[in-house]
Amino acid sequence: MSDGVTLSQTNVVVGKSLWQLAFARFLSSRFAVINLAILAVIAAVSFVAPLIYPHSYATVYREYILVPPSLTAYPDQPMTEKAFSRLMRAGRYQVESLEVAEDAVSATITARKPIKVETLNKAFALGSMFQEPQIITQSEDGKQLEITAAINRQYFVFGTDENGRDLLARIMAGGRISILIGIAATLTSIVIGVMYGAIAGYVGGRTDAVMMRFVDILYGIPLMFFVIVLVTFFGRNILLLFVALGAVEWLTMARIVRGQTMSLMQAEFVTGARVAGLPMWSILRRHVLPNVMGPVVVYATLNMPAVILAESFLSFLGLGVQEPMASWGVLIADGARRMETASWLLIFPGIFLILTVMCINFVGDSMRDAIDPKR
Structure with a gap:
């Protein structure tokens, strides 16, 4: 070149996407990383630890009924x-x-x-x-x-319940159920709410008015009562519980996506796509949905604790997971009945439930701050 600058001497600046910047901001928060690590430990305890743990959640030890927590081996x-x-x-x-x-x-x-x-x-x-x-x-x-x-020595770190079953093993099994219900119901609410809200916001007009009035009507129904009616009529099935909780948690998601979609309809890239004659489903898939996923992800992290608490409430009423399976709600209900004589039956499941819900909320708040483009 005449100015003496070669191509190898130029500095190439590589840009970062919004998600890359958000991920970097999220990792820069020590508080968010700590809560995410705690959630990872709880998930490992619930899904991986049972593979190597010596006790099963359904094994009954008739000699060890209501044994207190101890780090020493039983029996004395x-x-x-x-x-x-x-x-x-x-x-x-x-x-x-x-x-x-x-x-x-x-x-x-x-x-x-x-x-x-x-x-x-x-x-x-x-x-x-x-x-x-x-x-x-x-x-x-x-x-x-x-x-x-x-003598067969046994360790019961968290003690045993009224049937002689290891409480830690049942907390692990309960964690699997509670976390899976939270994930499955949240994914169900995302699928229904995102598609419903995106169509309403994109089409607009009378279609939007009718669709959102239907959402308003459902908001007026006690949704927990609706889930209880479903479980009562169709049986206490774990798959039904997944679907029922997800089917009543999509209303707020639909409203959020509708509002985001209506604001995106004024954007130049969406207007250009409509002028170019792209079909509605292509515009939603390629232009609208990718731009609304930020609020959707944040709301999903905030919605998951609500689903876990709803399942725990149903199990506390006896309408959730049934024996011999367990969830944290079932264990808390059992512990509440014996809290005066065997307090560990309530304390340990309660700690796991509270810790999980709090960590998910904190991670959701951190994700909201990281994705916020104004920060």
Whole structure:
């Protein structure tokens, strides 16, 4: 070149899209990142941890009913002695002596008739606290045995419920249900609300008036009562709960999208697309919907806690998830009935529910600030 500047010496400036700038602003907020990390931990506990956790949400431990939370292994010595004596009484054996060690129990038992090994094993099979006993010595008439049995140590970090089920395992299962209901119902409300609002805002006129009057009528109906009626008439089905909650949460979404669409109809790129003869669905898909997704994403993050709380309320009333499945609402309802005698049944599910709802709200607020073009 005549001015001595080559192409390799020029500085190329690469622009960033609105979403890239919003994502960078979101990551620059330490508060938003912390709340997002907490949500990731809760999701991992709910979906990944059950794969390696030793207890199932439906497994019943009859020896561990309403066991308090503890970081030490169960059973302790009094619990071991009580459970062993109960098993021996069930098999009609008498305990002459009993010694509890760290990992095993040794005892001398007697009976009126010669003791059969098969019958003794059946007696131990009635519980899950001990393994199959080993016979050390046996009297000549077979009516007295000296046995030893290994103790199955169990950890119940969050304690157990009134049926002897591990509370942490049930909180994990409840987290899966509550989070999936929140996501599914929110996606349902997005699909219905975005399409309904975009069509109303794009077409306008009488069509818009009729469509929005229908939304106003639905606003006048107690929506939670409507969900209760649906669940009562069509049965307490988890899939129905997904659809029902999503079907009543789309009204505000439709209004937001309609308002955004009506403002975009005055934009030059939309006017140019209409002059060029593009069909309505093409304009909505290529020009309108991408520009309204910012408010939609923000509202979706703010709507998800409302859905989770609605499901918890229905489960609290007994109209949500049914046994043996669990949700956080079901666990809180169970804990409320025993809050005076077993407070951990209410505290731990409540902590998970409150923490999840608060973190989602905080993340939604941060996303709103990040997407706001005025910032």
